[in-house]
Amino acid sequence: MKLLIDLSILRHPYCGLGQVAQEYGQFIAEHDGFFPDSCEVTLLLPHEWDGRFGDGVNYLVQKDIWRLAPWLMPQFDVWHSIYQLSAFRPHDKSTRRILTIHDVNFVYEKNGRKRQRYLNKLQKEVDSAAEVCFISDFAKQDALQHIDLHDHEPRVIREAVRNCTGDSQQRPATITSDRPFLLFIGVLKDKKNIHTLLPMMEHINDMDLVIAGGGNGEYADTLQSQASGHKNVIMTGFVSDSERNWLLAHCAGLCFPSLFEGFGRPIIEAMQWGKPVFCSTCTSIPETAGDQAFYFTDFNPESMAQVVTEGLKAFSTERAEAAKAYANTFSYEKHFSEYMKLYCPDKNNK
Numbered sequence: 001m002k003l004l005i006d007l008s009i010l011r012h013p014y015c016g017l018g019q020v021a022q023e024y025g026q027f028i029a030e031h032d033g034f035f036p037d038s039c040e041v042t043l044l045l046p047h048e049w050d051g052r053f054g055d056g057v058n059y060l061v062q063k064d065i066w067r068l069a070p071w072l073m074p075q076f077d078v079w080h081s082i083y084q085l086s087a088f089r090p091h092d093k094s095t096r097r098i099l100t101i102h103d104v105n106f107v108y109e110k111n112g113r114k115r116q117r118y119l120n121k122l123q124k125e126v127d128s129a130a131e132v133c134f135i136s137d138f139a140k141q142d143a144l145q146h147i148d149l150h151d152h153e154p155r156v157i158r159e160a161v162r163n164c165t166g167d168s169q170q171r172p173a174t175i176t177s178d179r180p181f182l183l184f185i186g187v188l189k190d191k192k193n194i195h196t197l198l199p200m201m202e203h204i205n206d207m208d209l210v211i212a213g214g215g216n217g218e219y220a221d222t223l224q225s226q227a228s229g230h231k232n233v234i235m236t237g238f239v240s241d242s243e244r245n246w247l248l249a250h251c252a253g254l255c256f257p258s259l260f261e262g263f264g265r266p267i268i269e270a271m272q273w274g275k276p277v278f279c280s281t282c283t284s285i286p287e288t289a290g291d292q293a294f295y296f297t298d299f300n301p302e303s304m305a306q307v308v309t310e311g312l313k314a315f316s317t318e319r320a321e322a323a324k325a326y327a328n329t330f331s332y333e334k335h336f337s338e339y340m341k342l343y344c345p346d347k348n349n350k
Helices: 016-030 114-125 139-143 194-201 218-227 241-250 267-270 285-292 301-314 318-328 330-343
Strands: 002-006 040-045 056-061 080-081 096-101 129-133 181-185 208-212 233-237 255-256 276-277
Touching: 016 040, 016 267, 016 330, 080 194, 080 330, 096 114, 096 139, 096 301, 129 139, 129 330, 181 194, 181 241, 181 267, 194 208, 194 218, 194 301, 208 241, 218 233, 241 267, 241 301, 255 267, 255 301, 267 276, 267 285, 276 301, 285 318
Parallel strands: 002 040, 002 080, 040 056, 080 096, 096 129, 181 208, 181 255, 208 233, 255 276
Antiparallel strands: none
16 A cells, blocks of 8 residues: 655745654654554655655655646555645545644635635645544544534544654754743744733743744734843744753743644643643634643733733642643554554554
């Protein structure tokens, strides 16, 4: 059986979906033999990632012409699109396509014709799939309000998060102080609601806030301008994997006031390090964080600061160990075992 896993989103390696694609490739590289011998795995990815995930898989370097002429692509028995709006799809109708939907946040972020174009594209992707999966119950329920699954059975296979606590660390050059710091990590988009953290820090004078991530556009520019007026706010820009690990390992806690998430992977990443998480109650976040997080009930600066300061005081060694144990339930072994049932439905899976 020839299986293609579409990792073309690696063209954006620093976004959440790019992180997912990297972790897919890393899991496959580190778990030679996980797939049965009868399963020949090929990864579709950008040319700069060719060969990066070991010799146990085949590589198919994407070509722009395939967007317009998919019939020029090699044929596969099973095709897994790991996110819903990939530019690549199988042409042969005999190929079983598995589609993973992360969110329909565009419904809330876009308007008019652009919103409808996205919806039409997503519906077309669903119509061409043999199996439709969602990364959370929230993502499923939200999507079902906007798309028609027809006779598909909606499946929830939770997003996995690779445990990086044993990986290398490097202190970012922008971190020159040894003061304790709170951390936000992610892309600088308005849906992340990062700007609410700046006035919060006016009420937390004994700590810094590190905002790690990059972005383009008006929101990122405005955030940068606002942050420059706060002595205890540091913006790092994009960070490498080793710098990300250092920040998670050394932060006092993660602040994640996001408004729209299909999952919210930084929450689990921080918990893997045994760190307290302070987050919003929006969209999928309570489902992901469970009872392990401290929640912002509103975005008033003083009440946010109170949640953080009281949470830091209440956070104990026992809570740190509980957070680690909870985070470890989001494993790739479990994730891929669930997908193996769809890749090879007629075979005994490992």
